[in-house]
Amino acid sequence: MKVAIIGAGKVGSVLGRLLVEHGETVSCVISRSIESARRAGKFLHCSHVSTSVESVSAETNLIFISTPHAAVQTVAQQLARVHHLNFKRLAVCHASGMLTAKALEAVHRCGATVFSFHPLQTFPRDFRPSDIIESARGIYYGVDGSPRAQRVAEQLATALGGTIIVIPPDLRAFYHAACVVASNHLTVMMAVLEEMFHMLRTKKKNFYPVFEPIITATLKNINATSPAHALSGPVSRGGADTVAEHFASIKQHAPELLPYFLRLTLETVRLATAKGSIDKVQTGALRDVVRAFSPSSSSIQELH
Numbered sequence: 444m445k446v447a448i449i450g451a452g453k454v455g456s457v458l459g460r461l462l463v464e465h466g467e468t469v470s471c472v473i474s475r476s477i478e479s480a481r482r483a484g485k486f487l488h489c490s491h492v493s494t495s496v497e498s499v500s501a502e503t504n505l506i507f508i509s510t511p512h513a514a515v516q517t518v519a520q521q522l523a524r525v526h527h528l529n530f531k532r533l534a535v536c537h538a539s540g541m542l543t544a545k546a547l548e549a550v551h552r553c554g555a556t557v558f559s560f561h562p563l564q565t566f567p568r569d570f571r572p573s574d575i576i577e578s579a580r581g582i583y584y585g586v587d588g589s590p591r592a593q594r595v596a597e598q599l600a601t602a603l604g605g606t607i608i609v610i611p612p613d614l615r616a617f618y619h620a621a622c623v624v625a626s627n628h629l630t631v632m633m634a635v636l637e638e639m640f641h642m643l644r645t646k647k648k649n650f651y652p653v654f655e656p657i658i659t660a661t662l663k664n665i666n667a668t669s670p671a672h673a674l675s676g677p678v679s680r681g682g683a684d685t686v687a688e689h690f691a692s693i694k695q696h697a698p699e700l701l702p703y704f705l706r707l708t709l710e711t712v713r714l715a716t717a718k719g720s721i722d723k724v725q726t727g728a729l730r731d732v733v734r735a736f737s738p739s740s741s742s743i744q745e746l747h
Contacts, residue, residue, distance in 0.1 A: 444462070444599075445467075445505070446459070446505045447471040448473070449499075450510035450514075451479040452483075453568065455472075456483045457572050458562060458579065459486075460576060461580065471503065473492070473493050477492065505533070505536070506522065506535045507536055507537075508536065508547075509538045512540075516549070519546065519548070522535065522550050530553040535550045535551075535555045536588075538562060540561040543559055543612040559585065559586060560585075561585040562584055563625075564582045580605075583607070584608070585610045636654060638700070642696060642697060661673060671717065674711070678729060679721070680720070681715075681728070683731070686732050690732065690733075709733055
């Protein structure tokens with residue numbers, strides 16, 4: 444496989460490196476600046492770097508577009524004007540979580556096989572590509588495209604040591620929102636935990652080692668069963684009095700966190716109710732506690 448990578452950021456650099464490790468050839472690296480192209484090229488053992496899509500060689504059989512999603516369609520249109528490419532032997536994919544294969548319509552009309560290929564992993568800007576490599580092994584890729592395109596996507600995922608999941612095009616934005624829950628929302632939750640930990644005034648400076656056992660045990664339990672079966676704590680037991688004490692303490696010591704707790708408690712009540720660990724009376728009592736501390740009842744009404 445001869446791969447041209449367009450977009451020399453974290454995603455292109457990390458996945459390109461995995462392909463190189465697998466024995467594939469990164470034949471060209473293209474970026475908006477020659478500096479970033481050279482930096483990624485060095486990381487990928489590729490000396491052919493450029494700022495122009497015209498530099499993609501005719502021997503290339505896969506073009507991987509890892510630019511920001513706003514640039515994907517423009518790149519596809521530029522590629523469609525590269526006359527030396529044999530599009531009928533060419534596959535083109537992009538790494539956007541939001542966009543479907545439709546964003547590559549310009550090259551599809553030229554005869555290329557097109558698909559979306561979104562790595563279901565986080566690639567933080569503050570980390571170097573070499574720091575992300577290990578976490579990118581064995582991941583899933585959200586894909587859409589024709590049956591032929593899906594087969595090519597599966598071959599690419601195999602070369603990366605990963606697996607594809609096919610996402611219906613009409614659910615692409617919903618899928619990306621789910622990815623945000625898995626990464627961004629989890630990060631925010633940890634930030635809330637960190638803030639609360641510092642308010643405890645313990646001698647420990649780092650919150651994570653303290654809470655890591657309960658975090659990892661919870662994730663292990665979820666993996667072994669389901670979120671509902673792994674649910675524990677006062678809400679799952681119908682402990683309305685305990686929850687009220689939590690809210691009162693948060694309101695006193697960190698009032699800016701109260702809206703977060705109110706909303707997440709409602710979701711916890713919903714899960715516990717669906718699980719069947721609390722009855723209607725307990726559900727009502729817990730919602731009443733949330734209502735008592737909520738400045739607005741609008742968020743409560745929708746769950747009744």
